Amino acid sequence: MPSSGAATRRTTDPAKDSAKHPPRTARGARTRAALVSAARAVFERDGYIEARLADITAEAKVAAGSFYTYFASKEEVFAAVLESVQEEMVHPQVRRMIDSDDPLAVIEASNRAYLLAYRRNAKLMRLLDQVSAVDENVQALRRARGQAFAERNAQSIRDLQARGIADAEVDPYLAATALSAMVSRMAYGTFVLGDPWKLDDLVTALTRLWANALRIN
Amino acid sequence: MPSSGAATRRTTDPAKDSAKHPPRTARGARTRAALVSAARAVFERDGYIEARLADITAEAKVAAGSFYTYFASKEEVFAAVLESVQEEMVHPQVRRMIDSDDPLAVIEASNRAYLLAYRRNAKLMRLLDQVSAVDENVQALRRARGQAFAERNAQSIRDLQARGIADAEVDPYLAATALSAMVSRMAYGTFVLGDPWKLDDLVTALTRLWANALRIN
Amino acid sequence: MPSSGAATRRTTDPAKDSAKHPPRTARGARTRAALVSAARAVFERDGYIEARLADITAEAKVAAGSFYTYFASKEEVFAAVLESVQEEMVHPQVRRMIDSDDPLAVIEASNRAYLLAYRRNAKLMRLLDQVSAVDENVQALRRARGQAFAERNAQSIRDLQARGIADAEVDPYLAATALSAMVSRMAYGTFVLGDPWKLDDLVTALTRLWANALRIN
Amino acid sequence: MPSSGAATRRTTDPAKDSAKHPPRTARGARTRAALVSAARAVFERDGYIEARLADITAEAKVAAGSFYTYFASKEEVFAAVLESVQEEMVHPQVRRMIDSDDPLAVIEASNRAYLLAYRRNAKLMRLLDQVSAVDENVQALRRARGQAFAERNAQSIRDLQARGIADAEVDPYLAATALSAMVSRMAYGTFVLGDPWKLDDLVTALTRLWANALRIN
DNA sequence: TATGAATGAGCATTCATTCAT
DNA sequence: CATGAATGAATGCTCATTCAT
Secondary structure (H helix, E strand, O other), X not given: OOEOEOXXXXXXXXXXXXXXXXXXXXXXXXXXXXXXXXXXXXXXXXXXXXXXXXXXXXXXXXXXXXXXXXXXXXXXXXXXXXXXXXXXXXXXXXXOOOOOOOHHHHHHHHHHHHHHHHHHOHHHHHHHHHHHOOOHHHHHHHHHHHHHHHHHHHHHHHHHHHOOOOOOOOOXXXXXXXXXXXXXXXXXXXXXXXXXXXXXXXXXXXXXXXXXXXXXX | OXXXXXXXXXXXXXXXXXXXXXXXXXXXXXXXXXXHHHHHHHHHHHOOOOOOHHHHHHHOOOOHHHHHHHOOOHHHHHHHHHHHOHHHHOOOOOOXXXXXXXXXXXXXXXXXXXXXXXXXXXXXXXXXXXXXXXXXXXHHHHHHHHHHXXXXXXXXXXXXXXXXXXXXXXXXXHHHHHHHHHHHHHXXXXXXXXXOOOHHHHHHHHHHHHHHHOOXX | OEEOEOOOOOOOOOOOOOOOOOOOOHHHHXXXXXXXXXXXXXXHHHOOOOOOHHHHHHHOOOOHHHHHHHXXXXXXXXXHHHHHOXXXXXXXXXXXXXXXXXXXXXXXXXXXXXXXXXXXXXHHHHHHHHHHOOOHHHHHHHHHHHHHHHHHHHHHHHHHHHOOOOOOOOOHHHHHHHHHHHHHHHHHHHHHHOOOOOHHHHHHHHXXXXXXXXXXX | OOOOOOOOOOOOOOOOOOOOOOOOOHHHXXXXXXXXXXXXXXXHHHOOOOOOHHHHHHHOOOOHHHHHHHOOOHHHHHHHHHHHOHHHHOOOOOOOOOOOOOHHHHHHHHHHHHHHHXXXXXXXXXXXXXXXXXXXXXXXXXXXXXXXXXXXXXXXXXXXXXXXXXXXXXXHHHHHHHXXXXXXXXXXXXXXXXXXXXXXXXXXXXXXXXXXXXXXX
């Protein structure tokens, strides 16, 4: 409402033409990048809800109106922030188990990698959690990502079951979802909420729980 | 709470007399109750952030100003809402395992009870999740509650370990936390986000994973 | 976006609940009246387009936000202004000619009355013209009013034709519309645009043209 | 223009070099033409008030800044648009009556020509009406044009009066103004507002009214 | 000349909070 | 206690206009 702002002007609302077209100039690219970077800083500092567009433009040392050259809303910059950190966001997964692999070692490595990545991006993860609670698009994005990982992990579990070294009774997809959730939630507690676990203890314990849960060996 | 660079937003004195003396008359009690009930409805409908005090007073069929007779802020009504549903909030836990119990049956019963309670209060749980992402007090409350349950479950695990029927290698408290997190997160996915698990399948699978994880038997 | 103003909040847009409910207090009634009166003054001074809600609230010596207690938009206050001057707006019409009347005298009287009323409300008429050019609702209102008068005048013409003292060849409704338009347009030119006609000359000339056009006698 | 109490809104120096020297190259001429053409399209589509310079430059496939190479403001492009359609704008008039002409036939032909021209340029006329309500220059232009036609028609009337075939009692200039207004207003109603008159009926009726009004014959 | 990014004043609108009745 | 009108700071957003390239 956005009609929002000044009086509504357009009678035809072209669905808030998103995307705004990318910068056509080097200067434009710089400004856009400054905005995305400033947005990340402000979001991480103040949280998504409290973040004011004015704070973002101030942080980017850019005029208030310039924001709208590149983004149509707070949601949109947030999406751009996510995009810009996509590789950091990559959810490390339990790699596909290969016959030759030692399953325990693979699980441990995966968990360690996941937790390290989480710790590295703890602020971002907190942010993502906040936004998910409020923005349906982000929530959907997050679910989709989670499901993709669950599916991969499910495949690993199927492999192990096929090799006869994992409990054949558990539903691979449900188990993958649940165990991933367990690890993810512990990472959240530790790195976002500040639960006082030590990384190595976490890795050891979660790996053992995970392996036990699948009755590996 | 953001230590934003932006100007202070609230003009209210932080030392504001919170807790607002309780109603002294029957009429006052009724009004207060109407506000709490309306607040819950509005919060569940619109979410915490979107909820306007005006909506709450409207829903309660009470004048806007009357709100401040009983509460000093949105946070405060929310606390009152939580208070009013405290018993529903009681987090069913894995009951202390007693020698005579069949551990598996106990775990299954606990999980089923937990999931049923979660399903019954799904709206509230979603709400709690939203508010936690935004209000530090609620977040702290939630953590405290979670830790209490974890501690109880940890004790159960210690018992099982002492009886020699659970993996002695796992840290009881960490395991309790992680497994509780797993169940809780699956409940959230299912009843809040709408993941399409069936209750019985969930109970069965989570119970098996939990039992396996502790190498029970 | 309306969206509009701050970020869009409601997911359910109840079609901009117009009407806002009338004041329930004497004070409220006074404030509302002050706003309507201020709005009229500002509209007449600055024109509809240039009028700022801030100017209106300032003129009414009322806080900016109070505007929205009674109106949802500029259009809505404008409607209230029109309502408040409804009787002044009453378009004097050519009264139904009765057998005993002297048609010429009736026409002259009607035209004089119309022109006087127009002169009295010249600012308002200018305003109405401006808004009609921009707001479809007002345009529709104006047309409806015009058509009603045309219909009455048409009936007068039919009477005269029936009595054999008006040109039977002219379409009564079309003639009524056209001759009313002629008078109205001259009033606009004179009292709004400042064409230098003298009232009596106008009355005389228009009456003669009108009577001639119908070949009265 | 409002002598509003509000702060001055435009920062532009009123002594701004209007008229912007004409294009010096062929390319410049093309760009200017594209802007004028785009402006007309946008004005007719969105109305003068709603039209954004950005829409015009977009429609012209020209950069935003290029606008100011040729025009200093929206008013100025609008003037250029009017200029570019000047011949279409030519208000067909009641041609000077020549002794040999059949006055009725001349009037009918003039009215028909006028109405046809109006129909052809209905969008433009609507636009002109809108802008007149807001821009004093355009309003003045329109009045001047109207007066010129009135003067010509007045001369025709004088001729007819001199020939003894028109009512000598009517003021030629006032009558010319009033009858022109009548026709013009009916054209507006029909072609802009959508009153359901048929062209031929209009021509017939207006011609008869006009002729009657002057007591021709 | 053309480009398109940057600017920033200007304005509408929301809503928690106060307070006279 | 209840009422509901008044308040006004806070903020998002628009768009004419400038200017470096």
